Amino acid sequence: QVQLVESGGGSVQAGGSLRLSCAVSGYTDSKYCVGWFRQAPGKEREGVAAINRDGSTRYADSVKGRFTISKDNAKNTLYLQMNSLKPEDTARYYCAADIWVDALLDRYEYNYWGQGTQVTVSS
Numbered sequence: 001q002v003q004l005v006e007s008g009g010g011s012v013q014a015g016g017s018l019r020l021s022c023a024v025s026g027y028t029d030s031k032y033c034v035g036w037f038r039q040a041p042g043k044e045r046e047g048v049a050a051i052n053r054d055g056s057t058r059y060a061d062s063v064k065g066r067f068t069i070s071k072d073n074a075k076n077t078l079y080l081q082m083n084s085l086k087p088e089d090t091a092r093y094y095c096a097a098d099i100w101v102d103a104l105l106d107r108y109e110y111n112y113w114g115q116g117t118q119v120t121v122s123s
Contacts (some may be wrong), residue, residue: 002026002112004095009117016085016121022078022095022114030073033101035110036080038091038119045094047105049080058104063089085121092116 008020024034035050049059049069057069068081078095096110103109 002097004097004112004114006093006095006114006117009093009119011120011122012085014086014121014123017081017083018085018119020080020082020093020095020117020119022080024076024078024095024097026112027076027097030071030076032097032099033104033110034071034078034095034097035101035104036069036078037094037096037107038089039094039116040091043091045107047107048093050101050104051078052101052104053099060105082119085119087121087123090119090121092118 003025005023012018031053033052036048037045038048039045051057051071066084070079094116095114097112098110101109
């Protein structure tokens, strides 16, 4: 049973930083795709950043240069370092995983999801 548990959300002022973590369990090795998604009130869930099985990464244009995704295979943990945060980054952030994903930032490609962690950025 694949399980994902996010942590690290909180409230921060614009320009600040946060690091999200996602503990992944249930896979027998590190060959899986993982990503971060976010959903603001009244909006659709959107892809933020993701890592493919081969370690390649993909970012949404809105976060390029500000967010960095990484994965510690020894700890089975996914991270999202968020710098230069903006009020428009306010959302609930979710991590997701699956064995094979064609479009890394497409939420419909993932079958396993965490419960999310709230990020609030004030101006």
